[in-house]
Amino acid sequence: MTTILICEDEQANSDRWVRGISAAVPTTFPAPSPLVDHPGAFKELFARLRALREGRNREEEHCGFDGNDVLVVDYDLVMFGDDNARHTGEELARLCRILADVGYVVVMNQYNRSAHFDLRLSGHPNSYADINVAAIAVDKPGLWRSVTVGEFKPWYWDSISDLIKSRKTLSLKLGDKGLDSSVIEFIGMPDEVLNALPDEVYEHLNRDGKTSDDLVATTFHQFLGQQIESKDIARLIMTKPGRAAALAVARTAKWLSRMVLGPQDLLVDIPHLLERLPFLMDPEFGDPADPAVWQRVPLAGLEAIVEPLRNECAFLESELWLGKASLWWPKLDRHESIRELRSKATVRSVPNIAFAEDRSIFVPIPEAEEFRSDYQGRYGRRWVKPFDGLEYEPRRRLLEI
Template identity: 40%
Template sequence: MTCTVLVCDDEPTLAAEWIQRICDIAPASAYAIRPAPGNEQIAEGVKVLLKRRHAARQGAARPADPCLFDGVDILVVDYDLLHVDEDNARYTGEGVARLARSFADCAIVVVLNQFPEAQFDLSLRGHLISHADLNIDVELLGTDGLWRPRPWKDFRPWSWQVLSESVARQRDRTEVIANDLDAKVVDILGMTAADAARLSDSAFGFLAPAAGDFAALATQSFRGFVEHASDGRDAIALLERDPRAAAALAAARISKWLEREVLGPQDVLVDIPHLLQRYPFLVAGDVTDIDAWNAAMEDEAALRARLPDGLWFDAPNWLSRPALWWRRLETDADIRKQRLEFDFSRVPDIAFLEDVSSFCPIEAARDFRAGFHNSFDRRFAKVVDGIRYAPQRRLAFGG
């Protein structure tokens, strides 16, 4: 599948530069990249989205006007892109992202330069408040890890997703939800009460603001999530007038929540490299060899063969990388037995580098404190020259 990429900025020269950065790295067979035709067409596209929103709020049929953003797989928009409507309301790139997410058929939305203080956010939290699927600095737009699978060159945050793969997952998630908006979120994800016990307050509240315990959380449907989403009356209007768009909204928002607020802390779900750090006896090959660790990180099949059934997060298309339910792992009798029998003195000091997605000897790493306020907040980075890391205090308090 070839993904269409639309790049929007109100300065055509800059847009052309950005497209060239993408074209220099992105496989031509995977992406068809084009700029917006011009500022008038961008403004007209936003006007069509606003018309659609107005019609939805009034309970009227969607206007038949074609829209620039329809059918786009990856919408790249500059945060400083400014549109002012007839009521003098201002729409930045974030506002356009929110409109496109609800009223256009876009799979993935990337907003540039919204959070300029950090190119690598040492909190690892990932701006859940934004309706963009990804918020990055424009200088990183040509990073190969955004556009192609491994191998990657140097800087490539582990939390990133390959955009072409993200498109396919978002389309598939939307299809599942559209077929049953009343399905319960935790049922689709396969989450139990024991799994959810370590959800943070913010993670719990994002999914079900009124829930006081897991029993209440477990009743939350995708429809209910949209009804209580931060989009307010627009979200409710979508449920009434365009259920498929409501499904796409739920798919995008819950997926970002799952990646950032549930997997990110590594205490409800744990992904493979962080699992290997805790349980090095799962590394196939020589545990003293860094190459064996990096190979094990990429060999999901070998790891599945070494683990009991029932531990993996197996909801299709909801995560960008393999993960397991941590509570199930640490209480599994077979895992406990392997842990007790393993000689941990054989394991050298090894660190997983969050900013380059690989293992290295710990003396070549910088430790920092992530922002999840849990026992797994100590993380490691290479600290690549020329990249802005912030907040810097998290490097100072590492370890």
């Protein structure tokens, strides 16, 4: 049974989000539960933090955050620590990652309060939330599950119901292998990509490294240690290795999603790849000249891509980490078969379409609006087909066509 906990200290807001999320989640999910004893749950988190730092085990004491598959937190909640300092929802997300057994974490209203769709796309890699959204978007079905084609479903949103199980799978795998494993080797990043990493992507994983070998040598333990007090991480790995593995998977998935896949020039997913190079569509999947075929592309896996690229360039565990298939772009771009495939391409006429990031479908370009994301480089401009009544921000990112 999937459990969802709502952490909001204003009763009216809590009730509203319980109702809204209840209507949005898959029918197999139980209704979300509001956190009842906020002061007691907060107090126990800080008591666990003291115990961790003193080398004591306090896990037998009940904490209201334990055992929830999804935690939804309001950034503006009022939480006081042992020193009577006020802590935010972001700090609660961090503490729950370290001190409680929670799965996917949603933080509301930290970076925007009024946008349903964030035109920047880049997310917030340093946040301990898996996703940061405005509260007005948290009850949209597309955040929680698959929706009818064409409904509001931002491509950068995870489908939370799908990722809960995959995160557990990855955490168990990492727990078996150990957090002294190389991050790069665990995810299977090829040399062609490793050598193409921009500074900010490299440094998020290892601030002190200089070479590709340094990055390959970076362990999950070291990665976490540069984000969280190193002594806390060492004690957590020793006392709660399963929780430490889940924390490492969550932080690595955020890095992969926002910094490696997001720009579409290190990893590239199926819709953006075929939009860029339609001649890579496998003939058995369909004819790129047929507009109807393109509506199947966003839900397709690697079967939409021709051989041998789909086998030799694929990120093999992409769907576990990211919820969607993807390929390593630097490896694919240099593949010996690309030139041959391009020269043999018989695409008669590709429809005048663009991938709408807010709907996760292809739409005719005359119906779409182009915008500038935060991502620099060749693929930073994307498209949306705005819904009436929904807010897209920052507005100045939308371009005149």
